[in-house]
Amino acid sequence: MSERDGLGAAARGLRQYLLAVAAKLDAPAWFCEVDVPAGAYVALERRLARFPEHEVALLWDERDGWSAAVESSTGDEVIVLAYLGEDVLPAPEAVVEFVTGLYGEKYPGRPDPPDFRRPGTGDGFDERLAAYAGNPVGRA
Template structure:
């Protein structure tokens, strides 16, 4: 289970993983929560041609992985359009390709939540996250 105090290797790894994805996408803002289930939000600069009046973002959680979403009409909620699928922690380059395809002519990913795992399950997830922690200094959330 992710050490929810934010100081454990898995929590640091989650932040480093998200920082890597945000840097690859030149995301203007991002944040994450390590509370169960761990979640993240990455704002995207461009709006989708199909939804020109709605902000676009990537959402991530430890159950379903990455999803592309747009803000609701009221601007209070995010509406998921598609899930990347494949893996809860895909390489950052795979997330970048998903976003590139999102802005293309096709709908990448899958319409239904992948439901990869249950938060807290002893399935090696925390160890995978810890692998991203390395010895790098973790920048404060949202700063690249």
Template sequence: MIERDGLGAAARGLRQYLLAVAAKLDAPAWFCEVDVPAGAYLALERRLGRFPDHEVALLWDERDGWAVAVESPSGEDLVVLAYLGEDVLPAPDAVVAFVRECYADGYPGQPDPPGFRRPGAPDGFDDRLAAFSGDGVRLPEAHS
């Protein structure tokens, strides 16, 4: 379980992982929540051609991994368009490729949540996150 004080290696790793993705996408803003279930929101500057009137965001959570979403017409909710679906913690370059394909009017990923894991489960997820913390631990291989 991610340490709730936000100071543990898993929480630091999550922040570093998200920062790496945000930097590669030049995201103007991002937010992460380290409590279980952990999640994140990255604002994307460009709008999708098929949704020109809606803000676009990249979402991540520890159950389903990455998803591209647009604001609902009311602007109060986010509507997920596609889930990356490869892994809950894919390489940042895989996330970037997913986003680029969405902007190219492709239909990457999958429409349904993949449900990779149960939040808070003792399944090695925290160790995978901790590997991104910069604490001298080698990054793990992606799991399918």
């Protein structure tokens, strides 16, 4: 499917998936873009000890999956610190582990984008998203 509208099963599934991740992280805010390429931003409450002056967020896109980032000093852009790198749609619990590692002593994930897929290709991605559409607890 090359286009998604805000009412389709894939768009609803993406929102449900992000809601599940945000709820597990107790995130104060999040938003998503459902059109191709789909993407999302999840704000995190805590700042990182190594970047105390910068807001921290999780980013998600349908090419590289989840990444952790800090906002620049001006707040105009984000700087990616690491990519989760497991799957474009990992279980919400895997995202929580990634964030826990980010705030811990270890350096989680990987430094380079995993480039899982090309947005808009017919590779079953929209069907994976749609599986979350009817599942209020966020598990497909």
